Structure formats: structure tokens, C-alpha cells
Amino acid sequence: MSTLKARKRQQLALLLGPVTLFLGIFLLLPLAIMVVYSFLMPGLYGGVEWTYYPHNYGRILGFADPEFEVFDPVYLSIFARSVKIALITVALTLLVCYPAAFQIAALPDRWKNFALFLITLPFFASLIVRLFIWVLILRPTGFINETLGALGLIDRPLDLLYTEGAVILGMVYIYIPFMFLPLYASVEKLDWTLIRASQDLGAGAFDTFRRIILPLTLPGIAGGCIIVFIPALGNFIVPAVLGGAKSMMLGNLIEQQFLAARNWPFGSALAMLVMAVVLVLLFIAIRQERADQPGSGHA
Amino acid sequence: MDHSSVRLDGARKSFASPEGTLVTALAGIDLGVKPSEFLTLLGPSGCGKTTLLHAISGFVELDAGRIFIDGEDMTHRPPNKRPVNTVFQSYALFPHMSVGDNVGYALDIARVARPERNARVGAALEMVGLGGLEKRLPRQLSGGQQQRVALARAIVARPKLLLLDEPLSALDRKLRQAMQIELKTLQHELGIAFVFVTHDQEEALTMSDRIAVLNGGEIQQLASPGEVYNRPANGFVASFIGASNLFTGSGSGSGAETIVRTSAGLTVHARMALPSSGPVTALIRPEQFALAPDSGTHGLSELPVSIDQVVFMGMVFEIHGRTDDGQKVVATLPASQQSRIAEAEGRRRAVLTYDPASVHLFPAVSEAA
């Protein structure tokens, strides 16, 4: 028996070993380095000085100098804007995808698969290309302005590109499949006889939605929201391509600190902040899911 | 205007099948369900039982015809506005709600005050023998218990009519038999009409006040279980319910004495007037046969058969044989005649007797033969 157990353990080690090693070297180690760096003093010309320096975090919170004299909320406002844009993206993608999930789930199988294919189609094209298409559409000489101009509705091109609106548009555009798939999975699973049962027991459309459909698709809604919110919060490509200087987000700031400003400690501290938010969210989500799990409540 | 709890007038419904053809699920159904009656819809798969039930509950919009519940025209009422409740085949319990919330659902929708609601939920659960399980979740119950919750949920709002779509088909045999009796009792206590769907003829015979036998979207016969069993209206009903020996041929005779002569020359005697001109079918149930005594007269009609097989069934022996012209015959004989049956089996021949008065005649339809 014990040899069997040992063999099993050996096999497990063999199977999991490479992954563990890979993740250890290329994920955990760099992460550890970042944690350490976030507490070090930035060097004058890039690099770090090996002295303990907690003020990178202070700087994020608005206290730019070690003496806590000047309060400058510029980074807080970038953080707030990032959260705002990510939340708006979550809300809009949810608004678009939730009804669509029901529509598509109700299609005959053949059309269902085709619709799913269409929704995942953007994954096959490069993200940058897809975003630049929006530049072509939104820019002053782009499709929208040309059309409106030709129709005589405007005499000067509208400022569509390099606005917060453009960023949100791009984010929604990118994250629609991310929101759709978990939503669809839970909608598709929905047992339609439950809806019949609800009607049979006297519930109208609103009650049936509120008491049956919504609670039963809630896991999909929560999943979709998290899966969109997390990358949206740290996204830097969309604001870089479609946003102006005024719509800088956390992702751009981090990128800037690491590359342009060569302030690795501050960049690391910012990255830690984003990661902390994400981890807290995931933690809440998992706790929630546990609470909803079968049997845990009463068994 | 009438005293039916539910009345359907010329209810028709067809569905477009995926192949593009029209499938007739209800081919003009006229049906009246009496108040506090246990009516069973019985028929093979696809005959339209569920469609008929859904027409009553409102999930299926009729192509033609009308539906009245308690004399009120319900034809265009949505399901949530009809005073009927359904027990679904899959139970359809809300998985995210406790048993109490499931049962209380209709009352919560109707905004019944909390104390009354709780009392009624408790009473409904008590009625189905699940008192005190309010806090459980559906998945923490056995199949039989889930079934009862579905039942409690459907009766808590005091519907005028309860619809049950094969509610017992997922239960094992023992539990099913127990539930059959419980359902019957429950129906008596509630005093409302039950419309019960099954494709199990035994279940239909045990439970029903009346049975509507359906086939191809049409009611073949609507009558009491005894009537349906002993005096089936046609070949479909005769062969769908119980085992039957059918002999089709031309009938002749005078008054109440009829002789049916099959094309192969076999004759069957019946003490019943010819139901119609044209070909006729005689039905002899297996249990109406007896073994002819070895000696003496018996005054009964005889049917000599060769024996293919004898099967012991516990209380009875089932004898599978065939007549001289090759038609298969099934007879069930009491186990007390074991020695004589063994003897006949040894000879591989037996003479079966039957009372012409127990033979039932109905018009033969060529397709039913």
C-alpha cells in the first residue's frame, strides 16, 4: 500500500513539478522582487537604493514627500478615475450582454453556435489593430465625423477621440466577450421549467425575474463583473490608444513609472495597490460563492 | 353555465416540427372535468397529454377552441392569472429557495401576510407529511420528498384544479404505489379536481374516477376505469389498457347472441348485440379464460390452443399459446390449478373456455387491427 502511495506522490511531483518550477521562477520570484522594490528608495538615475523607504505608498496616497507636508491627490485621482472607468465598463458590458445572453440561449442550436462564434471572433484579431480601427472611426476625419459632416449635421468635427468617452467605448468593446461568456454559461444552464413553475404559481414577468431568474444567474453576473473589472482596472492599452493625457489610468501610470520615469519602486508600489484591490475582490467573490454552495449552510 | 370545473371546447393545437411538417398535438378535444373528480389522461408518448395539460394551465396557446375554468372563459388568460396549479414532472423546485420558501412562493407573490403565509405553508407541508422541513433546501431532500414539496407548493394557494404531469414517474415502484394512495387521499381532503397525466395504465386504473384515453391528439374513450377496461371503445383502448386477446372478423347473429368469424375461420361467441355493421372485434381478457374440465359439460364456449410457454407470475400462471390458425392467445389462470396446468403443458395443448357474456365487441377499424 505504502509503495502505491509513494508511487502516486512521485507521479504527482512529476506532473506538477515543471509547472511549479515555471511559475516559481517567472511569476513568484518577480513578484517577490516587486514587493521588495516597492519598499526601497528610487535611485537618482533609475535603479534602486537599498534603504527602507515606505514613502512610495505615501506618495500614492497624496503625500509626495517624506515629511508629509504637501498633499497632492494626483495619484489618488488617477486611482479613482481608473476605478470609475472600470466600473462603468462593467456596468455597460453587463447591460449589453445580459439580455443578449438570453436572446442567444433561446436560439436554435445551430444559430446559437454561430452567435457564440461571432462573439469570440474578436479574439482572433490583434488587440492593437482592433483599437486602431476605433481611432479611424472616431478621429476628426474619421467615419463618424465625415458622415455627420456630409449630412450637414455638424460644421466642425466633434472631439471624439482622446476623451474619456473614447476610452470607455474601447473598454466596453474589448471586454464584451469577457462579460458575455460567464453570463451565457449561467443563463444557458437556467432550467426553463422553473420559469414556468413561477408563472404557474402566479408570478408575473417582474416577480419571476426578480425572484427566480436573477438569483439563479447571479453567479454568472458576479463572475462576469469580476472578470471584466480586474483587467479593466489595470488596462493601459486602451487609454494609451484612445485616451488623451486627461484620461490616464493606473495601468498607464505604472507603465510610465517603469519605463519613462524609471522609478521602479514607485511603479512597484502602484502595481501592489492594483494587485491588492484585485485580491480583495477575488477573496470576497470566493467567500460569496462558498456561502452559496450546496450544503454548506445546513449540513 | 355547466357544472364542470374545466371545460375544453374543440381544443386544437399543432406544432411546426423541425422537419417542417405540422404535428397535431390536439385534434379537437372536447372534455369536461367534473368538480372534485380525479381525471387521468392516459396515452402513449407523444399523444398530446402534456399539451392538453399546458392548454389548461396556459403555457400552450390554442390554435382553435375555448377553455373554461369554473365557467369562466380562460382561453386568452396568461398562466399566472389562471386559478390552477401544476405539479411538474421534474418537480421544478426552486433550487435557491428553502422548502418553506418554495411552498410559500404563490402566497408571497399574492402578498399574503406573513403569519397567515407561514401557517398555510406549515399546513400544506403537514398535509404531504413533511412538517418541520421548512428550512431545508430542495437538494437536501430525497426524490420522494421533493415530490411532496412540489405537491405542497401546488396546493398551498388553494387552486380550483390541480394538474399533475407524470408526477410519479421518477419514483421507484414502492414509493410510487405509496404516493398513488396518498395522492388519492389528498384529493379527497382538498375536494378539488385533479387532472393527472400518466402513460402507466395500471396507475390510471388504480387512481382515477375517470380516464381519458388519448391517441394522436384525440380522446379515444372517456369513461370510468371499469368501463375502459371491460368495455373499451375501440381496438386502441383495448390493446393499450391491459393485455388483450382480439379477434377481428365478420359478425353475425340475432339479438344478443353474436358469432364473430375471423378470416382464418375461427369463431368467437359473444352475448352482446353487434355494435355496428361491418367488421367487428371481439375482446377476451386473459383472466376470462379457464381450463376446460377433463370431463362433463360446462356450458361455455371453447377455444382449443397449442401451448408455447407457461410463465409463473406468483398468483397466476400466464399461458402463451396459439389457436390452430396461428393467432396468439394469452390466458392467465389461478396458481391453484397448478397440477392441471402442468398436465396441459406436458401435452402442449389445452382447451380454454370462456363465458360469451364476458366477451366485449367493438367496431373494428382496419388500422387498429
Ligand SMILES: Nc1ncnc2c1ncn2[C@@H]1O[C@H](COP(=O)(O)OP(=O)(O)OP(=O)(O)O)[C@@H](O)[C@H]1O
Ligand atoms: N413545443 C413544441 N414544439 C414542437 N412540437 C411539439 C412541442 N410540444 C409538443 N410537440 C409535439 O406534439 C406532440 C404531443 O406532445 P406532448 O408533449 O403533448 O406529448 P405527451 O403525450 O405529453 O408525451 P410524453 O408521454 O412523451 O410526455 C408530440 O408529437 C410532440 O413532438
Ligand SMILES: [Mg+2]
Ligand atoms: Mg408529456
